[in-house]
Amino acid sequence: MDSKLTIRKKIALELYRKFRKNARALHQLDYIFWECTLRCNLDCIHCGSDCKKESMVKDMPVADFIKAIDDIKSIVNPNKTMIVFTGGEPLVRNDLEVCGRQLYKRGFPWGIVSNGLHLTQTRLQSLLQAGLRAVTISLDGMGNSHNWLRRNPNSFEQAVHAISLLSKIPDLKYDVVSCINQKNFDELDAIKELLLSKGVTDWRMFTVFPIGRARDHKELQLSPVQFKQLFDYIAKERKKGDIKLSYGCEGYLGNYEGEVRDNLFFCRAGISIASVLIDGSISACPNLRENFIEGNIYADSFKDVWQKKYRKHRDRNWLKTGDCADCDSFKYCEGNGLHLRNEKGELLFCHLHRIQEGEKQELN
Amino acid sequence: MKRQILKKYNRLISLLLSLLGIGGTFTFISCDGTGQVEYGTPSATFKIFGKVTSEDGDQIPYIKVKAAMHNYDSSYTNEAGEYTLVLGSFPSDQDFYMEYSDVDGPSNGLYQTKDSTVSFVNPQFENGDGSWYSGEASKKVDIQLKEDN
Numbered sequence: 001m002d003s004k005l006t007i008r009k010k011i012a013l014e015l016y017r018k019f020r021k022n023a024r025a026l027h028q029l030d031y032i033f034w035e036c037t038l039r040c041n042l043d044c045i046h047c048g049s050d051c052k053k054e055s056m057v058k059d060m061p062v063a064d065f066i067k068a069i070d071d072i073k074s075i076v077n078p079n080k081t082m083i084v085f086t087g088g089e090p091l092v093r094n095d096l097e098v099c100g101r102q103l104y105k106r107g108f109p110w111g112i113v114s115n116g117l118h119l120t121q122t123r124l125q126s127l128l129q130a131g132l133r134a135v136t137i138s139l140d141g142m143g144n145s146h147n148w149l150r151r152n153p154n155s156f157e158q159a160v161h162a163i164s165l166l167s168k169i170p171d172l173k174y175d176v177v178s179c180i181n182q183k184n185f186d187e188l189d190a191i192k193e194l195l196l197s198k199g200v201t202d203w204r205m206f207t208v209f210p211i212g213r214a215r216d217h218k219e220l221q222l223s224p225v226q227f228k229q230l231f232d233y234i235a236k237e238r239k240k241g242d243i244k245l246s247y248g249c250e251g252y253l254g255n256y257e258g259e260v261r262d263n264l265f266f267c268r269a270g271i272s273i274a275s276v277l278i279d280g281s282i283s284a285c286p287n288l289r290e291n292f293i294e295g296n297i298y299a300d301s302f303k304d305v306w307q308k309k310y311r312k313h314r315d316r317n318w319l320k321t322g323d324c325a326d327c328d329s330f331k332y333c334e335g336n337g338l339h340l341r342n343e344k345g346e347l348l349f350c351h352l353h354r355i356q357e358g359e360k361q362e363l364n
Numbered sequence: 365m366k367r368q369i370l371k372k373y374n375r376l377i378s379l380l381l382s383l384l385g386i387g388g389t390f391t392f393i394s395c396d397g398t399g400q401v402e403y404g405t406p407s408a409t410f411k412i413f414g415k416v417t418s419e420d421g422d423q424i425p426y427i428k429v430k431a432a433m434h435n436y437d438s439s440y441t442n443e444a445g446e447y448t449l450v451l452g453s454f455p456s457d458q459d460f461y462m463e464y465s466d467v468d469g470p471s472n473g474l475y476q477t478k479d480s481t482v483s484f485v486n487p488q489f490e491n492g493d494g495s496w497y498s499g500e501a502s503k504k505v506d507i508q509l510k511e512d513n
Contacts, residue, residue: 012386019377022370079453133456171455171498258386 001235003228003254003355013257013332016264020334024271024314029072029306030081031268033275033286034065036096037088042115044150057278062099068276068297069106075303078107082134085110086286088278091118097130104131111135111173116162117155124165128172135174136204137162141184142191148183149220160198167199175202177248180230181220188233196243205234206248228358234260251340251351252333267337270294270313274306282306284313287339313338322346323353408455408489411502412482413448416441416464419508424475426468427509432461432479455498458484464507475509 005013037059069083083103090096090112103110111134112127119137139159140149146156166174176195178184184191195203207227208220222230231253237245238260246261247253249268257264269284270292277283282295282305292313295305312318319335329352335341340349416427423445430438431451441447451460460482466475482505492499 008384012381012384015377015380015384016386019374019381022374022377026367026370026374028367264381264386 001232001255001259002359003256003352005255009255009257013264016266017331020266023266023268027306027310027314028272029076029274031273032069032072032081032083033273034060034083034085034099035087035275035277035286036060036065036085036090036099037093038278039092040087040089040115042089042117042150042152042155059093060276060278060280062095062102064280064297065099065276066102068302069103069108071297072302072306073106075307079109081108083108083110084134085112087113089115089118091123097126100127100130100132109133113177114138114162115150115155116159117152119158119162119165121165124169128169133173135166135172136177137166137174138179139163139176139191139195140179140181142187142194145181145183145187149179149181160194163195163198163200174200175204176200177204177206179220180205180207180222182222182226183219185222185226185230192237192243192245200243202244202246204246204248205230206250223361224354224358225361226358227354228362231256231260231355250337251349252329252336254329254352254355256355257332265333267334269338270310274302276302284310285339289341289343291343291345292338319345319347323350408453408487408492408498409500410451410453410458410460410484410487411448411500412451412460412462412505413446413502414505414507416445416447416507416509418473418475419510424466424509425472426466427475428463428465428467430463430465432463455487455489457486460484462505464509466509466512474512476512478507478509480505480507 038057039059085096085099091114096112100110110131112132113136116137116139124132137159139156140146141156143156146159147153150156163174163176166172178191180188192203207222207230231247234245234247235256237243249261249263249265252265253260269288273284275283275286276297277286277293280296280298281290281293282297282300282302283293294309295302316334319341320330324330324335324347333352336347336350340347342348416424416429418424423441423443425441425443425445427441427445427447428438429440429447429449431449439447439449449462462480462482463477464480465477466473482503484501484503487501489499489501
């Protein structure tokens with residue numbers, strides 16, 4: 001398939017413009033990330049954050065985060081508001097269960113994003129007893145390619161072990177997320193077979209954008225042709241239906257919208273998603289740059305910040321500059337994901353342009 | 365009120381998109397119109413239904429039924445005194461603090477408000493999507509109200 005919109009997609013995208021407008025007006029918070037640590041047990045080539053093995057930044061005390069949650073509780077429906085612990089590697093903290101129990105008591109579902117290295121049967125049981133409801137495990141290829149990216153010879157084995165542990169818990173929701181790059185691009189079928197053999201039902205892919213350590217590793221990015229082929233692969237696999245494969249929420253994809261993930265593209269950062277960062281900063285998605293920080297839980301009320309701020313997240317017209325200024329797709333993508341904007345607000349990566357580039361190269 | 369309209373509007377758009385083959389109805393509607401984001405949100409539907417009668421066994425229409433302490437939509441009993449309340453929640457054991465109140469004045473008798481806890485213990489969900497949505501669990505709860513003299 002190609003990126004040019006069909007009539008059906010145009011109708012859908014036009015309808016979805018109204019959906020987005022309504023969602024912006026509602027501004028209903030339903031997803032909170034907590035950057036609970038910057039410490040990590042790996043030293044990956046790619047990382048969305050600037051975490052370090054031995055971070056100098058202290059972990060945020062659980063009580064401080066819970067206080068922020070109590071502050072915002074009156075304007076959310078706890079049962080419909082997911083709280084995701086991210087990092088760093090959340091499992092390096094020994095008190096996740098303390099926080100989890102506090103959240104569970106308040107009715108919030110919570111989950112973690114983990115590399116799986118520290119996940120043992122004992123720890124998993126302990127987390128489950130504290131109300132853990134969802135886990136995302138990173139698996140970035142078969143043995144060599146995963147270990148290359150994670151820079152640890154045991155990480156593949158441990159990640160697969162973690163997936164095996166999760167697959168045995170009947171009510172736990174989990175998925176596997178893979179960073180697709182030049183090293184694992186030819187392994188997609190093998191990864192899929194591995195996941196199916198472990199009983200995995202949900203598999204999500206994302207691609208590297210120039211942020212964090214990935215800025216210095218160009219080989220992590222797919223070529224334009226590979227980039228387009230990835231979406232052809234996802235669309236084809238979704239039709240087979242043996243595993244629920246999808247592309248992450250990160251960019252507008254033209255006619256691939258509706259083919260490679262369940263939803264049409266909508267960057268919800270600051271519209272329904274907030275994050276509390278390690279230093280107390282209140283932001284939207286945790287991988288947004290500092291210019292998107294709206295407040296700090298140590299100085300501001302989380303509730304007030306959510307209700308009174310986030311203007312540049314909700315009105316994206318200011319992003320209609322540079323390549324976006326004259327782009328016909330702006331009405332559908334609104335300047336792509338906010339995490340793809342640098343400190344000056346300039347767009348670092350356009351998914352649609354990369355796909356179109358791949359189409360042209362394929363034709364030549 | 366405006367928020368309810370916007371939510372319903374987005375549910376309608378979600379339905380239209382489903383008809384166009386974009387997304388599943390669940391994906392958009394289950395999260396109150398906002399859909400799955402990066403990791404998905406476990407969710408389930410809890411249906412509480414039953415009949416509200418007087419101590420004499422007479423059915424009572426127009427009794428307001430709501431889950432107290434939650435911002436859920438309320439429901440009313442019909443002419444036969446029957447009600448259904450559908451609540452979206454977290455797929456685990458749940459206690460819903462229900463309130464049954466007479467809000468239509470003396471037209472069909474006056475009744476005292478009654479509070480009741482409806483507990484779902486080890487709920488059995490049906491028609492989940494095999495992913496984040498566990499499905500629906502239901503419970504029949506009949507209520508008797510005392511006359512307010």
